[in-house]
Amino acid sequence: MMLSQSIRMAFKAIGANKSRSFLTMLGIIIGVLAVSTLISVVQGATGSITSQLQGLGSNMLMVNFRNSGNVEITQSDLQSLVSPSTGISAVSPTVTSQGTVRSAGKSMTATVTGVNKDYFGIRSLTVTTGRSLQAADDLYRTPVAVIGTGVADTLFGQRNVVGSTIVVMGREMTIVGLLKEEGTSQFNTNDNTIFIPYQTAQRLLKNTYLSSFYVASASSDTVALAKTSVEAFLDERVHSSDNYSIFSMNDILSALGSVTSLLSLLLGGIAGISLLVGGIGIMNIMLVSVTERTREIGIRKAIGAKRRSILSQFMIEALVISLVGGLIGLGISWLGVTIIGSLMGISIGITFGVASLSLGFSAGVGLVFGIYPAAKASKLAPIDALRYE
Amino acid sequence: MIEMRNIRKIYQLGDEEVRALDGVSLRIEDHEFAAVIGPSGSGKSTMMHILGCLDVADEGEYLLDGRDISDYTDDQLAEVRNRKIGFIFQQFNLLQKLSALENVELPLIYQGVPRVERQKRAHDALELVGLGDRMNHRPNQLSGGQQQRVAIARALATKPELILADEPTGNLDSHSSAEIIGLLHRLHEQGNTIVVITHDNDIAEEAERIIRIRDGRIVSDERKGASA
Ligand SMILES: Nc1ncnc2c1ncn2[C@@H]1O[C@H](COP(=O)(O)OP(=O)(O)OP(=O)(O)O)[C@@H](O)[C@H]1O
Ligand SMILES: [Mg+2]
Numbered sequence: 001m002m003l004s005q006s007i008r009m010a011f012k013a014i015g016a017n018k019s020r021s022f023l024t025m026l027g028i029i030i031g032v033l034a035v036s037t038l039i040s041v042v043q044g045a046t047g048s049i050t051s052q053l054q055g056l057g058s059n060m061l062m063v064n065f066r067n068s069g070n071v072e073i074t075q076s077d078l079q080s081l082v083s084p085s086t087g088i089s090a091v092s093p094t095v096t097s098q099g100t101v102r103s104a105g106k107s108m109t110a111t112v113t114g115v116n117k118d119y120f121g122i123r124s125l126t127v128t129t130g131r132s133l134q135a136a137d138d139l140y141r142t143p144v145a146v147i148g149t150g151v152a153d154t155l156f157g158q159r160n161v162v163g164s165t166i167v168v169m170g171r172e173m174t175i176v177g178l179l180k181e182e183g184t185s186q187f188n189t190n191d192n193t194i195f196i197p198y199q200t201a202q203r204l205l206k207n208t209y210l211s212s213f214y215v216a217s218a219s220s221d222t223v224a225l226a227k228t229s230v231e232a233f234l235d236e237r238v239h240s241s242d243n244y245s246i247f248s249m250n251d252i253l254s255a256l257g258s259v260t261s262l263l264s265l266l267l268g269g270i271a272g273i274s275l276l277v278g279g280i281g282i283m284n285i286m287l288v289s290v291t292e293r294t295r296e297i298g299i300r301k302a303i304g305a306k307r308r309s310i311l312s313q314f315m316i317e318a319l320v321i322s323l324v325g326g327l328i329g330l331g332i333s334w335l336g337v338t339i340i341g342s343l344m345g346i347s348i349g350i351t352f353g354v355a356s357l358s359l360g361f362s363a364g365v366g367l368v369f370g371i372y373p374a375a376k377a378s379k380l381a382p383i384d385a386l387r388y389e
Numbered sequence: 390m391i392e393m394r395n396i397r398k399i400y401q402l403g404d405e406e407v408r409a410l411d412g413v414s415l416r417i418e419d420h421e422f423a424a425v426i427g428p429s430g431s432g433k434s435t436m437m438h439i440l441g442c443l444d445v446a447d448e449g450e451y452l453l454d455g456r457d458i459s460d461y462t463d464d465q466l467a468e469v470r471n472r473k474i475g476f477i478f479q480q481f482n483l484l485q486k487l488s489a490l491e492n493v494e495l496p497l498i499y500q501g502v503p504r505v506e507r508q509k510r511a512h513d514a515l516e517l518v519g520l521g522d523r524m525n526h527r528p529n530q531l532s533g534g535q536q537q538r539v540a541i542a543r544a545l546a547t548k549p550e551l552i553l554a555d556e557p558t559g560n561l562d563s564h565s566s567a568e569i570i571g572l573l574h575r576l577h578e579q580g581n582t583i584v585v586i587t588h589d590n591d592i593a594e595e596a597e598r599i600i601r602i603r604d605g606r607i608v609s610d611e612r613k614g615a616s617a
Contacts, residue, residue: 005498016486299482302443303543304471304499306464382470383444386482 006309010317013289014324024285025325027278028362032329033336034271036350036358039264040337044348046260053253060122061215061227062247063234073210073237075116075198081215086229087222092119093198093213097205099169101194103155110151111193112168114201120146122216125190130162130177137197144200146177150191168194171204223250272361278325279365286318286373297377298385311378318370319363326362330355391440391551391582392416396449398435398605409435410446411605417584419550422577424596425586432605433586437555440584441474442466471499475544477554481536483528483543489515490524493543500547514542518572534565541572552576555586570595 014021065071078091096113117133120126127146137144145168152161161175173196182189202208217226227248234244290297297310334350341348398410409432417423427433438444439451442458450457453469461469476482483492493511502510515524518538528536537557544552554573558566570592577583585596593599601609 012486295482296484299484300495300499301467302441302470302476302482303496304467304547306467306499308464309499381444382467383438386443 006312006316007320009313010320013317014320017289020285021321024281024321025328027281028275028322028325028365029278029329029332031271031275031278031365032326032358032362033333034274035268035361036330036333036354037336037340038267038271039354039357040333040348040350041340042260042264042267043351043354044337044341044346045344046256047348048346049256050253053249053256059217059220059223060249061217061223061230062212063215063230063244064212064247065210065238065244067243071210071238071243077237078210078213081229081233084218087217087225088215088229089218090118090122090216091213092116092122093210094119095198095201095205095207095211097169097207101151101155101169102167103164106155108151108154108192112201112205113193113195114198114205115195116198118216119195119214122214123190126180127177128180129159130175132177133195133197138199141200141203142197143171143173144176144197145173146179146195147175148179148189148191148193149181150189151194152178154192166194168196169204220250223248275361275365278362279322279369282318282321282366283369283373285321286314286370287376289317290314290373290377293377294380294385294388297380298382298388301380301382302386307378310380311374314374314377315367315370318374319366322362322366322370323359326359329362330358333358390417390419390454392450392452393436393439393446394450394452396436396439396446396451398432398439398444399447408605410439412449413602413605413607414449415600415607415610417582419582420577420580421598422573422583422596423585423598423600424593425584425600425602426588426590426593427602428588431602433588433602434555435605436602437553437584437586440551441476441553442469467499471496472547473549473551475547475549475552477537477540477544477552477557479556479559481528481533481540481560483536483539485528488525488527489520489531489539489542492528492539493546496543496547510546511542514546515539517545518542519568532565534561534568537561537565537569538572541569545576549581551582551584553584553586556588557585558587558589558592566592 075093078093081088081091092115094113094115096111098109099112101108101110101112115133116138117135120132130146133144133146136142145166147161147166149159152159155166156164159178161178164175165172166175167173179190182191196204215226215230217223227246230246231241235241238244300310330350337348337350393413393415396410396413397408400407400409411432413432413436425433425436435444439446442453442461445459450459452458453473458466458469470476484495487495490508490511493514494507497507497510512521512524515521518541520535520538520542523531523535528539531539537560552573557573558569561569573583573585574595583596585592587593598610598612600607
């Protein structure tokens with residue numbers, strides 16, 4: 001018998017019992033909805049966090065000292081790290097504090113961070129107007145600042161601020177540059193930070209010890225080399241490795257990756273169980289349907305249906321139910337994911353992989369749970385089926 | 390040509406054994422119009438089920454066109470029913486969810502006849518039984534006589550050699566019965582072999598040959614003269 005004919009027949013049988021078919025589909029709809037929504041949201045959220053982290057500089061290492069009073073590392077020591085053999089292209093010391101900042105009439109508390117000229121490159125920060133910090137600023141302890149857009153908005157109510165003067169923790173400074181706005185969704189945003197030359201900051205904060213520094217590896221291939229170089233450098237100068245910690249963006253990214261893939265697996269698995277339950281629902285209904293339609297099966301067999309025709313008829317019916325259910329579930333999931341995405345302020349969609357996974361899974365469920373009732377129907381003896389009341 | 394040799398069909402109901410057919414031997418030639426008549430419970434339907442390959446005998450041989458079908462598989466039997474036999478049942482046995490046309494198409498679908506030809510043949514068969522204007526009606530939108538005519542059209546559509554009718558007029562009034570009998574006569578004239586099962590003497594009289602059966606045995610078998 002031709003496939004198109006069987007499919008038409010399946011739709012007919014399903015249409016003949018609309019409410020029951022729909023209730024059967026419901027299990028699959030909910031299962032697919034759960035699987036594809038959960039996986040898509042986890043994937044979307046992960047993607048957005050990952051790209052933000054990558055925006056922070058995936059070639060970056062960050063070194064923190066626990067007890068900075070003991071650390072006697074100078075800026076020129078740090079600069080000696082930069083070399084082709086260490087895989088390091090730039091280093092910036094940092095010193096940071098919260099402090100009061102004032103403009104003509106307003107004041108706020110902001111993060112004040114002392115950095116050298118390379119810091120912005122290491123952190124992938126962009127100066128949109130004015131200039132970045134320069135080597136000479138550090139050398140001469142120039143009172144200049146590069147500020148985030150949040151600071152400009154709060155203190156000036158506008159962003160045309162290059163050349164204006166602000167008072168940072170009691171010291172007058174000239175704004176030379178404004179950073180690109182990062183927005184509130186960016187985690188660890190620099191919008192409310194004021195960057196000043198490192199040595200200017202040391203003096204201002206009365207802190208001459210190094211508390212942390214940032215390193216950029218020459219390329220993404222040398223991140224590991226850069227890390228060992230930094231470790232070797234620190235082991236010479238800091239007595240115990242307990243005294244410092246190194247964060248590598250790559251480590252964080254891969255840790256995040258394994259957490260989220262575990263999460264998708266877990267959520268996907270839980271949702272998969274609901275698909276399984278949906279499948280059992282299909283089997284249940286198909287078995288009822290076989291019993292109810294025993295007479296029909298008998299008539300079909302009497303006029304020449306072979307086992308294979310009856311088998312494929314019921315299998316296709318189960319498959320159509322599960323696939324249509326899967327498609328409906330996927331459609332609702334697409335809607336849900338779009339809404340969740342816009343609520344979370346990130347762009348998430350259902351990937352081709354997730355769509356084919358859920359459809360494949362529901363088709364599989366239909367096949368597996370359709371086989372038993374279909375086989376049962378196909379094996380009925382024609383005369384018994386005909387006599388069935 | 391069909392031939393039964395010493396066919397037995399025995400149902401075991403608890404301790405009791407019901408000999409539905411108890412050693413039936415019978416030969417029906419091509420183009421014959423035979424009636425099987427007997428009281429209720431005499432084994433007529435059982436015989437028709439075996440003749441129609443819907444059921445198999447417990448003992449004996451059943452030869453269809455000279456071939457013993459006892460070792461046929463389920464699917465081979467389905468093929469035989471599909472191509473060689475057309476059934477007409479007392480309860481019509483139409484699929485309620487399909488239109489008259491679709492019901493008639495069904496055996497052709499199982500034969501794999503392409504759509505266009507299939508619809509034409511189903512159409513022609515329905516025209517033949519006088520239901521050209523009822524093609525798209527569902528069985529429950531048709532009278533009993535009309536339903537039986539749809540069933541006859543379904544049996545005809547595959548152009549089978551043998552038409553088996555089990556009490557085809559059992560559920561019909563006399564007017565509809567006459568129509569159905571008329572149709573059977575026409576089919577017979579066109580060369581079909583026809584076996585009608587009935588307990589109604591008037592209907593049996595329509596046939597060329599009357600086989601009387603009682604308690605699973607043939608008690609008489611008489612042919613009328615060619616004048617019928
Ligand atoms: N599946 C079955 N199980 C047990 N006994 C059966 C079965 N089918 C038929 N019989 C018995 O076999 C005998 C013959 O039945 P059959 O249906 O062939 O009779 P029939 O001549 O067609 O009767 P009717 O005119 O009432 O249709 C009956 O006694 C019946 O009880
Ligand atoms: Mg009977």
